[in-house]
Amino acid sequence: MRAVQRLESEYLSRMGMSLPIAALVIVVGADLLAGQDHFLTPGIVAAPALAAITVNWQRTLFISLLGAGIQAALSPYDGVTRIPDRDVLLGQLFAYAVVSVFSVYIAWRREAGAKAFTAIASVAEAAQHALMHPPEPRVGGVRLAVRYVSAADAAQIGGDLYAVLDTPHGVRALIGDVRGKGLAAVQTSAVVLGAFREAAYDEGGLAHVAARVDASVGRHVGTGDFITALFAQFDKEGSVELLHYGHVAPLRVSADGTVETLEPVDPWVPLGLAGMVAHGEPPEPWRVPLLPGDVLLLCTDGVIEARSPRDHTFYPLAERAAPLVAGSCDDLDGAAERLYADLLRHAGGSLSDDVVVLLLSAPSA
Numbered sequence: 001m002r003a004v005q006r007l008e009s010e011y012l013s014r015m016g017m018s019l020p021i022a023a024l025v026i027v028v029g030a031d032l033l034a035g036q037d038h039f040l041t042p043g044i045v046a047a048p049a050l051a052a053i054t055v056n057w058q059r060t061l062f063i064s065l066l067g068a069g070i071q072a073a074l075s076p077y078d079g080v081t082r083i084p085d086r087d088v089l090l091g092q093l094f095a096y097a098v099v100s101v102f103s104v105y106i107a108w109r110r111e112a113g114a115k116a117f118t119a120i121a122s123v124a125e126a127a128q129h130a131l132m133h134p135p136e137p138r139v140g141g142v143r144l145a146v147r148y149v150s151a152a153d154a155a156q157i158g159g160d161l162y163a164v165l166d167t168p169h170g171v172r173a174l175i176g177d178v179r180g181k182g183l184a185a186v187q188t189s190a191v192v193l194g195a196f197r198e199a200a201y202d203e204g205g206l207a208h209v210a211a212r213v214d215a216s217v218g219r220h221v222g223t224g225d226f227i228t229a230l231f232a233q234f235d236k237e238g239s240v241e242l243l244h245y246g247h248v249a250p251l252r253v254s255a256d257g258t259v260e261t262l263e264p265v266d267p268w269v270p271l272g273l274a275g276m277v278a279h280g281e282p283p284e285p286w287r288v289p290l291l292p293g294d295v296l297l298l299c300t301d302g303v304i305e306a307r308s309p310r311d312h313t314f315y316p317l318a319e320r321a322a323p324l325v326a327g328s329c330d331d332l333d334g335a336a337e338r339l340y341a342d343l344l345r346h347a348g349g350s351l352s353d354d355v356v357v358l359l360l361s362a363p364s365a
Helices: 002-015 018-034 041-052 057-078 087-132 183-202 206-220 317-325 332-346
Strands: 142-149 160-167 170-178 227-234 239-245 251-253 259-261 286-289 295-299 355-361
Touching (some): 018 057, 142 160, 170 183, 170 295, 259 317, 317 332
Antiparallel strands (some): 142 355, 160 170, 295 355
């Protein structure tokens, strides 16, 4: 919906002065062609209203004054000045003046709102870069590509999070989904990402990294809030280590188009909910093969829960991954773009939840 509104706004802006001037020309031409027995100049009132949605307030004021001048010039031709009862003329002038003032005000408010929106969007973009640190196409020996889209209005940041770091223990990645969405979840995202970036360099095992992050969430995040998360570690050629905290299971897309859902061997509750589990040890990582040419596909639930407006079906990620991702080890960015575009088409052009798609290829020899 925001994309459609933005396109409409850009289209109207390109129209500029042509739309209100065209309205003036049409009304004047119709009035002259109709002859002196017809009084069509009140139609000029449409010009300021059109200017209010296409140009700034100064040009809207100019169109309003120009329209008033045209009406004054045509009044003798139309015989309005010869009418004994001046109530018609005064009523026309009063209505035009009210519409003109209101149009100038609307144009000013629209312009101020557009400036505020641009400022908010710029701050949001800067915050996203500061919080997420978008990685390079290659981190250590791992190629990657990511698509991040927030469902929050006027924002580019939300409750989904990701990070890929080159550490002394190998390349470590995290993808997560904070309960809720929008700017209210940004603080929790910052806690998780900050803890992960510290622990990823300090801790020798992936389980210890996750435990540090979970402990930080317990200290800084409110009771009842939680974060689903999936940790990955590329430390050995030909395989990847995974650790599950209630997140969407990853997919392994082989070069030949085979897609496999990597279900966790030891599933666990999301970060922040460990205290609600009466018994049980924290989860243990499990290792799966990841050969050169394979692509590891991580995503948040905004992807698999995107519904089609036509038949209300969820996005079939496992089915669509093969034709969109297979064999794209050398062009992960293109694969991520194709996958996101396909998701957007399935959802009818707009998404109701934050979305992260993260593609990681096997380490090169």
